[in-house]
Amino acid sequence: MKTDVLVAHSSEMEKADFYKKTYLHVALSILAFIGVETVLLKTVPAEVITMMFGQRYIWLLIIGVFWLASVLASKWSLSQSKSTQYLGLGFYILLEAVIFMPLLFIAVNVAGANVIFQAAMLTIAMFAGISAVAFTSKRDFSFLRNIIVIGGFISIGLIAGGIFFGFNLGLWFSVGMVILASATILYQTSKLKDSYGTEQYVGAALQLFASIMLLFWYILSILMSRRN
Template sequence: MEEFDYQLVADAPESARITFYKKTYLHVVLAILAFVVVESLFILTIPSSVIELMFSGKFVWLFILGLFWLASTMANRFVMAESRNTQYLGLGIYVLLEAIIFLPMIYVAVAVTESANVLMQAALFTMFLFAGLTYLAFTSTKDFSFLRSVMIVGGFVSLGLIVVGAIFGFELGLWFSLAMILLAGGSILYNTQKMKDEYHTEQYVGAALQLFASIMLMYWYVLRILSRRN
């Protein structure tokens, strides 16, 4: 079992910091590629009747959200473990969960509306937003730690609205999607700055998971808006 070198990124030599950032963003890219591969396999192999079941009943969707919350909590613990294999297991679990959550929306875009180009549009828009926010986090002297409270409160409020909407059958509109994109943007700013202040140089898998989660949250709601437009 590998053990962490308990040295904060902020206190590490410049070469160690650069290596940490390179490994972190490499793992973010690998997680996204793994998501694409797994999602593609799901679309090709899972019967359409099973996928349609995921958005045909409100309680089925609530069960999936509950399962996602429990398993993502476990994944977050795994990626901070001292065992490198356990860290990768946590990241792999989270990628799999994201692929399951995205399956109905991707299925509708590809198989039903036949507008797969919207997936690329949403991906490009999300990529540019992520790049701009990352640049801001690295170059700004502003302390973004206050965003942690915003993310916690916003997360509980949004989860409550999603659950209530699923139970009572009302649609969460454009403004909710825009608010969630802002929340995801705040998460990217906070987690990017957090990397140097709270992470150790060997915790790049955990840092990658946090950034990947924020990217996928943003991508979900960007895709949701663009899918409505088309």
């Protein structure tokens, strides 16, 4: 049985293999998300999708379930069992596809499908750039952890407040969330070697995939707001 060691303590060859497998699984996760989302948008009735963003309390319930399930998926991602890691990743991809349904439905029917492509390209470009900074910079990005945690709680509070009281969070909230998602990617990428073993590349991919999808959500939201 292959011994799993922390990536930071592994050989250069093992590190390279870990990163290659991690980013391959990130790419496969994105492709799986596209496939699942396409099926959902074609099979789920428009009335059901409309209800998701038309009823504020249903949307709040969905976000709550999503948050709890995300915590569970994150715990699975740190498992030593490869099958449990895959279960967490697959479960999270399905959750993301459900959460994204209303936004993509609106994007296609109001702003046009081209805006989705533009948001995807911007997300990939930003992710590649941030990853390059994390790998090439000698800086310690540990200070971002507290900023990300505090920013996350503030954003959840604002989202819940917007749902309860019916106010629009606006463009600047989306810009702030893009910055928060970018900081999360930078922090997570720089800490992959200290958080995961060489055989936990599926779990590492889940963490990066989650941050990419958050970044994509708010970039798409910004582009859609410019079309209105």
